Amino acid sequence: MRLFFKSLCLFLFCLPTLNAQESFSEKSKDYKAYEGYFDFYYDASTDKVFLKVDALETEFLYVYSLSSGMGSNDIGLDRGQLGNEQVVYFKKAGNKLLLVQPNLEYRALTENPLEKKAVEQAFAKSVIYGFPIVETIGTSHIIDLSGFLMQDAHGVSARLKSAGEGSYTVDASRSALNMERTKGFPENVEFDALLTFKGEPKGRLVRSVTPNPNLITVNQHHSFIKLPDAGFEMREFHPGCGSYPFAYYDYATPVESSLEKRFITRHRLEKKNPEAATSEAVEPIVYYLDNGTPEPVRSALLEGGRWWNQAFEAIGYTNAFQLKMLPDDADPLDVRYNVIQWVHRSTRGWSYGSSITDPRTGEIIKGHVSLGSLRIRQDFMIAQALADKPFETSDTNHQKMLDLALARIRQLSAHEIGHTLGFAHNFAASSTDKTSVMDYPHPDFKLIGGKIDFSGAYETGMGDWDKVTVAYSYSDFPTGTDSHKALWDILDTAREAGLIYISDRDARAQGGAHAKAHLWDNGKSASDELDRVLELRETAMDQFSPANIRSEEPYAVLEDVFVPLYFLHRYQTEAAVKMVGGMDYSYATRDESTTPWSFLPRKEQEQALNSVLETLDAEQLAIPRNILEWFPPRPVGYSQTRESFRGRSGLSFDPLGAAETAADMTLGLLLHPERASRLVNQKGLEPGQLGLEEVLNTLVSKTLENPKKDAYLSGVQEVVNFRVLKHLMVLATHAEVHPQVNAAALQAINTQKRSLLKAGDGDALAREMLRRIEAFEKYPEKFQPGDVPKIPDGSPIGMACSQE
Incomplete structure (x- = not known):
């Protein structure tokens, strides 16, 4: 008992000490x-x-x-x-x-x-x-x-x-x-x-x-x-303003008005003197470049990003947009810094312009750009492929290629910063003299005196549309101004100047319908530009040689350099294809005196179709024999990558596989199910327009009915023709198209079957095509289109939006 009493006393004596040790207030001192x-x-x-x-x-x-x-x-x-x-x-x-x-x-x-x-x-x-x-x-x-x-x-x-x-x-x-x-x-x-x-x-x-x-x-x-304080002025969204929408539902809205409220996302920017034509900002928009970015990329990114100040100067701001180097002790994720970050990946990929915004108001609190470091190398390789024997006399003769790659990096810096300022893509800008850095630009090479000229491949500075978007989003109006009218006047003036704004989904090759909005294209007319690109591609192939790689590099490197040249036409083909069954429209409102939409004139559609079908001709797709001599099996240590040609011939280079891949790309675009259904609608609404049956008949005439005498060209055309047949079968069995599409594709297949039956047993290729048609007719539910050698990675070129 005495021992128990002593123990109890000791426990009670120590209890305050234990409690003190458990107290956060006491422990936090350490x-x-x-x-x-x-x-x-x-x-x-x-x-x-x-x-x-x-x-x-x-x-x-x-x-x-x-x-x-x-x-x-x-x-x-x-x-x-x-x-x-x-x-x-x-x-x-x-x-x-x-x-x-x-x-x-x-x-x-x-x-x-x-x-x-x-x-x-x-x-x-x-x-x-x-x-x-x-x-x-x-x-x-x-x-x-x-x-x-x-x-x-x-x-x-x-x-x-x-x-x-x-x-x-x-x-x-x-x-x-x-x-x-x-x-x-x-x-x-x-x-x-x-x-x-x-x-x-x-x-x-x-x-x-x-x-x-x-x-x-x-x-x-x-x-x-901490959330921003009150005082931020929310700005109304217009479908043609070029900014990202920010929306919510206000259930206190009167019944006669819409519940959904739409505004734009933007930084807070105010003039010190809103009454003055020119004024400094109360607080400028300052961006910081990742201090881990190397030269000469660092200087290019700084130069391109600073272009935005031109647009802010145009609306009366002095030095309102600034781009500086990130302090060495700053964290790029610190919300106080708008940042351009240089990001390394194992493969080439997209860059992004993201933002942290106030979900209550749409105010942009932090702009955050991520630029993929490998993209500059892709632009360099495109230039290397098109240069005329750049390393014939020296392995250090790379300045012209580097200059082109840096020109793209300047544009990319401006583009991604644009997203973080609140601006969406404008994929129609290339059709109006490259009026926006928010388009995806393809290098605009020129043929001068039979030589490929790199100068001017990329634009410099702000475009006219960029100045419109900045004016709409960031103009500071004097007291008493009807801001609603002032904002609409900005867009009316832009429209009268011929500026066009069309954004993402309308421009995508798979399903997109707008005839002037495309990714990675150039020119007012997509089909004219495709013709020009094919001519330029032919010139580049004529001059292509082992001098396009450095001395002591294996020919496997030459094969990879050739990839962007061989597929140089891929994006302009996408653009031209969209003219077939294409539409012209804008994001117009009822108040605007404009036709909401129209089909592209038939003549322009036919011109585009003929240009596109050139990309299915063996004479375009056959890699010249002299170039094939430089593509031996790849050595150990230089394995294929996702950006290499693929084929069916094992270790040896497969020229038929390259042609098959390129042809399948075009056919997948031209005979896209949604495009086929649009062509049916187009013909029904306007009987004088181009229809699906006419497109299919022209396609068959230019491919299946276009034999080549040269054995190599004949082989190339034959693999193209089998892909044509496969894509016709896809349309004939597709469940998500109008039945008229199924019928037109099946009719084209039956017409070809009758032609093959006339060929007799002496034509082995005709017998094989006939066998496939008969198997398709017998078991259409078992039809599989079959794989083709995968096309090498392309987009992002030199590079999912929301972002580029």
Whole structure:
């Protein structure tokens, strides 16, 4: 009993000490303290971060991102990749703080609190995380933020799984907070976590970019950001303004008006003196270039990005847009910096212009550009392929090619910054004298005196359309101005000047219908430009030689340099094809005195069809024999890549496979099911227009009924013809087209069958084509179009929008 009493006394004596040790207030004296928008503490002994929450139900912005990525364009988890921004707030519930995301898609902009509450309660909100309260100090609550920071917020596991690369989960034993990039600032706090994902790799992509594909380590970044203060002026969206729309539903809207409210996204920019014709900005828009960018790329990006100041000067701003080098001690993911980041990947891929915006208003808080470092090398290779024996006398004779690649990089810098300023693609700009950096430009080579001229391949400076978009988005109007009318006047003036704006889906080759909006094209007439490109391509092939690679390089390198030359016509073919069954229209409103849409005149469609069919002629597709002599089997160490020719002949180069690939590209565009259905509609609405049957008859005449006497050319034309037959069979059996399309394709096949039957048994190719037709007729449900050698990667050329 005496022993028990002593033990009890000792326990009671020590109890206050134990309680003191468990108190956060006492223990935090040993933690590293950070002051900022939220104060927080780091305990190195447990690798935990504790957040001090002073204000409940006060909204702020939460953004997650990747501070280090995987380096695979195909997987798409790049360094600096932004996630979704979310307005959130902390709400106390018992012994927990909940991180709540309100539903801003549905609102009630009214002074009536009950009306607001009714809408708020009608639509779901999201609780992102629940934090047990570690300690309450006065009106402040301490929570352990570590579990929140160590979760896979960016969805790396889901991305890997959807890409077929395997199932991965966060391995906590191999993960830790990264305090080097965890910082506090007055209006934002930044947290960084090194996360290791453990799993079984299923695909080749993870294996290609990780030292151990079972363990993938990346860094995820979390930002808590103060929302902008009031005073930002939201600007109305017009479908022809060239800006991205920002929309929500306002249930306080009168019945006679639309619930959906549309505005544009833009930075906050105001003149110091709005009454003055020219004025400095209250706060200029400043961008920063990644200080890891090498020369001469660095200078090119700075020069191209600064072009935007020309457009701001045109609306009366002085030095309102600036581009500087990122300070050495700055973090590119810090919300205070608009950044152009130089991103390395294992393969060439797209560049992106992204933004962090205020979901309440559409105000752009941070612009963030990611430029793929390998894109400049593709432009260099295009120039190398078209140059006339550049390395004949010296392996260092590369300046002309480098100059072209840098010219593209300048344009790319301006393009991607444009996205972060709020601007969408304008794929019709190339048809109006290249009036926008927001188009995708193909290098505009010229033939001068029989020689290919590189000068002027890419435009410099702002285009006229770019100045229109800046004027619409950023003009600061004097007091008393009817801003609605002033904005519409800007667009009316642009329309009267002949400027055209057409954006993404209308311009895509697969299904796009606009006859003047295309990707990677040049010229007012796409078909005229295709004719010119084919002529230029022929000239380049005539001069192509082993001197297009450096001395001591194997011929395998020459084969790869030849790829962009052989497929030089691919994008202009896409553009010309869209004229067949093509339409002309704008994003017009009722107030504008313009025809909403029209079919392209028949003569222009026929001209385009004839130009496109040239790309199916053996004389265009046959690689010259002298060039084939330079393409031996590839040596060890120089294996094919995704940007190499593919074929059916094993190690030896396959010229028929190259032609088959090129032909299949054209046929897939020309006989696209949606285009075929449009041609049926076109003929029905305007009987004098070009129809699908006429297109198919012309196609058959130029291919299946166009024999070649030369054995090599005959072989090339034969592989083209078999692809024509396959694509006709696709249309004949396609379930998502009008029945008239099925009927027209089947008629073309039957006509060809009758012709083959007349050929007799002496023609082996005719017998094989006949056999395939009869098998198709007998078992159409078993028809498979068959694969062709895959076309090498092209887009992004020199390079999914929202972004280029």
